[in-house]
Amino acid sequence: EPEVTQTPSHQVTQMGQEVILRCVPISNHLYFYWYRQILGQKVEFLVSFYNNEISEKSEIFDDQFSVERPDGSNFTLKIRSTKLEDSAMYFCASSEIGSRNTIYFGEGSWLTVV
Amino acid sequence: SQQGEEDPQALSIQEGENATMNCSYKTSINNLQWYRQNSGRGLVHLILIRSNEREKHSGRLRVTLDTSKKSSSLLITASRAADTASYFCATDKSSGSARQLTFGSGTQLTVLP
Numbered sequence: 001e002p003e004v005t006q007t008p009s010h011q012v013t014q015m016g017q018e019v020i021l022r023c024v025p026i027s028n029h030l031y032f033y034w035y036r037q038i039l040g041q042k043v044e045f046l047v048s049f050y051n052n053e054i055s056e057k058s059e060i061f062d063d064q065f066s067v068e069r070p071d072g073s074n075f076t077l078k079i080r081s082t083k084l085e086d087s088a089m090y091f092c093a094s095s096e097i098g099s100r101n102t103i104y105f106g107e108g109s110w111l112t113v114v
Numbered sequence: 115s116q117q118g119e120e121d122p123q124a125l126s127i128q129e130g131e132n133a134t135m136n137c138s139y140k141t142s143i144n145n146l147q148w149y150r151q152n153s154g155r156g157l158v159h160l161i162l163i164r165s166n167e168r169e170k171h172s173g174r175l176r177v178t179l180d181t182s183k184k185s186s187s188l189l190i191t192a193s194r195a196a197d198t199a200s201y202f203c204a205t206d207k208s209s210g211s212a213r214q215l216t217f218g219s220g221t222q223l224t225v226l227p
Binding site for chain 1: 217
């Protein structure tokens with residue numbers, strides 16, 4: 001079964017540094033997403049992306065965050081000037097067009113800010 | 115309670131027993147999805163049930179949806195130790211194709227061998 005792949009699986013970064021998390025969505029999917037899960041908390045929506053632009057974003061997704069599809073396969077989340085509270089598991093997801101379609105998640109990238 | 119709240123928070127059963135987890139939500143939805151997460155791992159999609167469906171089966175999984183009560187249940191029959199994981203419901207109320215799932219806090223299921 002096709003899957004969403006994410007790299008790195010785990011990254012430790014110093015507070016204030018920039019981090020880029022990478023994702024390869026399922027190849028025929030056109031909608032891409034980032035979600036995050038702080039340890040012990042719910043999975044939270046960050047942003048959705050379609051046709052090379054953000055389609056929706058949550059209040060969490062402020063100017064510190066940005067997303068990009070630099071080529072035909074990758075989808076990235078950049079976090080600038082990381083803070084301790086950015087430590088979380090970040091999940092990339094993708095889906096086909098249409099509200100009846102499943103959203104498939106990757107294994108996640110665990111970010112630890114120290 | 116918030117959108118997509120599961121109960122119980124934790125459930126411990128013996129292998130071979132059935133496990134039932136419930137999810138309640140507040141707003142109207144297009145569909146509801148159940149996911150599984152092993153500790154520290156990714157979210158694995160289990161089943162999607164649309165708002166016009168009442169019941170859906172997939173292998174040992176049975177999901178029901180009652181939109182009048184704004185609730186859903188996930189039944190795992192003949193549980194196995196490998197079913198030990200956290201189970202989340204996620205509601206989708208998006209009107210367009212861009213989808214924003216709202217997750218519950220999850221039920222931690224432990225299946226004892």
